[in-house]
Amino acid sequence: MTARQIGLNLGLLAVLIALLGIIYWQHTGARAVPELIQALQSDDLQAQLLAAHGLKDIGVAAQAAVPRLLELATADGRSLLHSQAAGALPWIDLSSARKVMLAWLPKLQDPDPQVRRDAAAVLGALGPVAKPAVHSLLGIVNDPNTVVRDRVVRALGAIALPNELVVRGLMQALRDPEWTVRYAAITQFSYSGASSPESLVILRELTQDPNQTVALSAQSAVDSGARPISVSVYLLTLDQSTDRTYPLLQLARLGPGAAEAVPKLSSLLAADKPLERYLAACALETMGPAARDAASYLQRSLEDSDPIVREAVAEALQAIENPRSAAS
Amino acid sequence: MTDQTLNRRLTTFTVTVYWGCILLGLGIPWFATITVDMLKHDQSLVQATHQLQLHLFAPGYNLFLVAILNAVPFVLFAVFSLLHMGLASPEDRRLCGRRATGVLVVMIGLIGLSAWTHVMTLWHPDAQGALAYLFLPVLLFGLIPIGYAIGRGAGTWIFR
Numbered sequence: 097m098t099a100r101q102i103g104l105n106l107g108l109l110a111v112l113i114a115l116l117g118i119i120y121w122q123h124t125g126a127r128a129v130p131e132l133i134q135a136l137q138s139d140d141l142q143a144q145l146l147a148a149h150g151l152k153d154i155g156v157a158a159q160a161a162v163p164r165l166l167e168l169a170t171a172d173g174r175s176l177l178h179s180q181a182a183g184a185l186p187w188i189d190l191s192s193a194r195k196v197m198l199a200w201l202p203k204l205q206d207p208d209p210q211v212r213r214d215a216a217a218v219l220g221a222l223g224p225v226a227k228p229a230v231h232s233l234l235g236i237v238n239d240p241n242t243v244v245r246d247r248v249v250r251a252l253g254a255i256a257l258p259n260e261l262v263v264r265g266l267m268q269a270l271r272d273p274e275w276t277v278r279y280a281a282i283t284q285f286s287y288s289g290a291s292s293p294e295s296l297v298i299l300r301e302l303t304q305d306p307n308q309t310v311a312l313s314a315q316s317a318v319d320s321g322a323r324p325i326s327v328s329v330y331l332l333t334l335d336q337s338t339d340r341t342y343p344l345l346q347l348a349r350l351g352p353g354a355a356e357a358v359p360k361l362s363s364l365l366a367a368d369k370p371l372e373r374y375l376a377a378c379a380l381e382t383m384g385p386a387a388r389d390a391a392s393y394l395q396r397s398l399e400d401s402d403p404i405v406r407e408a409v410a411e412a413l414q415a416i417e418n419p420r421s422a423a424s
Numbered sequence: 425m426t427d428q429t430l431n432r433r434l435t436t437f438t439v440t441v442y443w444g445c446i447l448l449g450l451g452i453p454w455f456a457t458i459t460v461d462m463l464k465h466d467q468s469l470v471q472a473t474h475q476l477q478l479h480l481f482a483p484g485y486n487l488f489l490v491a492i493l494n495a496v497p498f499v500l501f502a503v504f505s506l507l508h509m510g511l512a513s514p515e516d517r518r519l520c521g522r523r524a525t526g527v528l529v530v531m532i533g534l535i536g537l538s539a540w541t542h543v544m545t546l547w548h549p550d551a552q553g554a555l556a557y558l559f560l561p562v563l564l565f566g567l568i569p570i571g572y573a574i575g576r577g578a579g580t581w582i583f584r
Contacts, residue, residue, distance in 0.1 A: 097435050097510035105442055105506055109499070112446070120488060123481040146482040153483045 126157035136164045136181075144168065145180045152184035155369060162189045170199040175214040183221035190370050190404035193225045204232050209241035216244060220251030224345055224375060225404065227257045234265045242274045249277055253284035257378055259349040263292055270298045275307040282313045291321035327354045334360060340367070344375035348382050355386040362393040365409070370402040377408035381415045391416055431514040434524075438509040441527055442502045448535055449498025453491045453557075456542035464547060490557050494538055497564035501530060504568075522579035529575025533567050 121127065128150065135147035148165065151158040165188070168181035182200075185193040196218065203215035219226045219233065233252055239245050249269045252262045269281035285291050285299060299321065302314035327350065330343040337343065347354045347361065357379070364376035380387040380394065394416070397409040454476055461472035479485035505527045512520050538560065545556045 097438060097506075101435065102506060102510045105439065106503070109446065109503070113499075116450075116492065120481075120492075123488070128481065140478075143478055146478055149483050150481070 129158050133161045148180040148184045152187045155187045158188045162192050166192050169196045179217050179221040182218045186225040186371050193222050197226045209244050212244045213247050216247035216251045220254040223254050224257050226255050230261050237265045237268050245277045246280050249280040267295050275310050278310050282317050285317040296321050327356050340372050348379035351382040352386040358387050358390050362390040365393050365397045373405045374408050377412045381412035384415045384419045434514050442506045445498045445502035449495035450491050452538045453494050453542050460546040497561050501568050518583045521583035525579030526572045526575035530571035533571040
């Protein structure tokens with residue numbers, strides 16, 4: 097082969113590599129949003145589910161998809177799509193996520209168990225942003241329908257805040273006559289480190305449950321309750337992980353016990369992602385007066401661009417300055 | 425056979441191996457996905473192709489990146505084979521034959537290992553299955569010198 101022929105083939109390879117790079121660039125990040133919105137508008141359920149997941153990963157830059165996601169999360173349709181669309185919204189726009197919560201809250205009282213089940217699933221998909229829905233979920237934790245109770249338990253685990261209320265609901269579910277519901281409740285304790293001394297007592301009893309799956313998972317939850325993850329591990333995760341929502345949520349569940357995280361949480365009140373700012377404010381709220389050093393940062397965040405973050409910041413300030421009225 | 429004919433055949437062989445490696449490196453993961461969807465999940469070719477298209481950039485699947493990752497060792501070997509065969513003197517038929525055997529054995533080995541790994545990973549899905557996509561390029565890199573040594577040895581025996 098001549099040097100020219102070799103050079104031509106290498107050049108064509110370089111063109112192919114560049115072309116692949118351009119294709120990848122066009123289909124990732126904010127550039128992918130128009131195509132994902134188009135997929136949301138299709139009739140293909142799988143394409144819609146994948147598009148909602150893709151938009152969740154893109155986050156705030158997917159603002160243009162909010163109206164369509166809001167429509168899919170609230171309009172009559174497939175329950176799987178409701179949850180997936182709702183699950184994407186907190187990562188993009190907290191206010192829209194709250195709108196979904198408000199749309200589904202009354203449906204928790206619907207006479208049709210399937211509607212109550214879907215409502216609980218959607219509220220769970222919203223995660224900690226659906227914190228105001230916890231009281232309503234607790235109201236149907238003893239629903240006569242097993243599947244509804246199961247979804248309620250999972251929703252409480254996903255919302256996770258306020259921890260005391262959530263744990264109270266989960267403890268009720270640990271006594272549920274149906275093993276699937278007990279199992280769902282136990283798993284919330286297995287991976288969250290949210291076990292209280294009271295819940296550990298019930299979990300220990302459940303290690304003798306006649307159902308082997310329940311007994312084994314209860315043992316696992318007792319073990320993880322005996323070895324709680326320290327605050328420093330969550331702080332390390334906050335520094336090293338790209339998704340900071342999990343460690344933030346865990347710190348929020350620890351309450352005043354996570355006081356050493358106050359400086360880090362204060363700095364995260366200025367994070368780019370509204371969901372992170374919201375969770376940082378929630379974590380500071382649960383610490384109450386122990387987060388006094390964060391008060392000046394919180395004051396500044398009262399001007400946050402996101403109304404839901406502002407609301408969480410105001411609640412945090414109230415919990416720090418006037419813990420009794422905040423608790424009531 | 426004239427020198428010109430030999431030269432042309434060698435060029436055709438080299439270019440075929442070069443582009444074959446590059447395109448198969450990219451295409452094997454996609455062909456494997458389509459094949460498994462058709463054989464295991466009873467989908468039609470159109471459905472399987474649609475599934476592939478949906479999952480090319482989908483979070484958690486990223487079949488586009490999987491293909492790129494798989495193609496890296498193929499591309500490097502393609503460049504090696506282009507220079508190795510392209511710069512060989514066509515007059516030295518023995519040398520060309522030995523090199524061609526080495527290159528062919530590596531190519532067959534790369535295609536076989538890659539296709540087998542992708543099909544098996546999709547056929548028996550597992551939570552840790554995606555790790556195969558990370559380890560596979562390393563294995564393919566390791567296969568190149570071993571395969572070439574075997575092929576070159578066979579070539580030496582054939583073209584004495």
